[in-house]
Amino acid sequence: MKCIFCKDDATASKSVEHIVPESMGNKNNILPKGVVCDTCNNYFSLKIEKKVLEMKYFQNLRFRNGIESKKNRIPRGIALIPKTRYEAEVIISENKPFEVILDAASFELIQKGEIKHLILPFDIEYPKNDKVFSRFLAKIGVEMIALRILMQNRNDQNLLATEPDLDPVRNYARFNSKNENWVYSSRKIYEEDENFFLENGKSVDMVFECDFLATQEGELYFVIAIKGIEFALNMAGSSIEGYENWLRENDHISPLYSKGRHFGYKLTPNFLKK
Ligand SMILES: [Zn+2]
Incomplete structure (x- = not known):
């Protein structure tokens, strides 16, 4: 099987891939061995995820929320x-x-008693227009597509690896040889201590939630909220105009909370606008 990022043979890879880092509260969204090769897995963990986790914003967010x-x-x-x-x-x-x-x-x-208290800052800004974070979103987006395909039919993995429409985003996440910096949308959609309840009434701590938005113009956006901050990345390139238009047309509701938003599990070849 081909690695979904570098397209090398990943059949013998030894590691499973956590789509969102474990240290960001991800226990369940995992790609099995053979989907992302060990070289790409190591690259992401050192060059992308570690840098994001070490950002002051995420460090303090995880500290505050005990993640x-x-x-x-x-x-x-x-x-x-x-x-x-x-x-x-x-x-x-x-x-x-x-x-x-x-x-x-x-x-x-x-x-001497001249200082009596410490300040735990809440006002560290979440990453805006940050290249590493943008590539972090691209990596998670590609892997979320892979997870959905695998949930349906494992044989489709090579289809994902060879899908030309996904080449820009996989290359951006993994290599970024053109040294690009794709813009992404970011905004707060709820407070970080918001209460979430399961159907049985049990309250849960929502660390992250994500989905895809397919717009009528044929664009696909990966949307993830991490402790109430929503980030959206165009899976085809550096433009969020379509996303901003969609928000305006939908009263600025998050696609995570709008009806009929689901992208579905099947990869359709023409879902990305060039
Ligand atoms: Zn690879």
């Missing part, structure tokens, strides 16, 4: 020390009070 890494660790948070504006690291570990790593000057001011 554990795959090694069950909650990342360090950032606390601002008033007066010095020094950024201290805050560590939460099991069975311990939380620890704050201070610089000598801030420690002295606290000892």
Whole structure:
């Protein structure tokens, strides 16, 4: 079977692929071995996912919401020390009070009683117009298409790998040899502590949710909300005009919450507008 990114033979690959990183709360959306080759898997994990997870925004988001890494660790948070504006690291570990790593000057001011509180910043901005994050979205989008195809019929994987309409987005995610920076849409659609309930009334912590929007103009957008921030990427290139038009026509509702939005499981050859 061909790797859905580099098209090399991925039959002997050893790793499964987490579509959204485990450290972003993904336990279930996984591609089996043989879909993404080990080289591409390693590339994404080091060059894309690690960089996104280390962004201050995601580090603090995961800290605030207790989203554990795959090694069950909650990342360090950032606390601002008033007066010095020094950024201290805050560590939460099991069975311990939380620890704050201070610089000598801030420690002295606290000892003297001149600093009595720390500020945990909520106002770190989510990534806008960030190339690494845009490629992160492209990678997840391609893999979500693969997951849907595999859920239907595993034999279609080579069809996905050879689908020419997907070449720009897979190359952008994996190689970006033209050094592009595809624009994506980003906005808040609900608060990060929003309550979600299952049909049985049980409340769940929604870390991320995603889907595709196929517009009437034949464009396909990958839409993902991570703790209430919705990001949308055109699966065919760097333009979100069609998405913005769709939003205007639909009272700015998120495609994640509009009816009849589903892209379906079958890849149709002409769903991307060039
Ligand atoms: Zn590959």
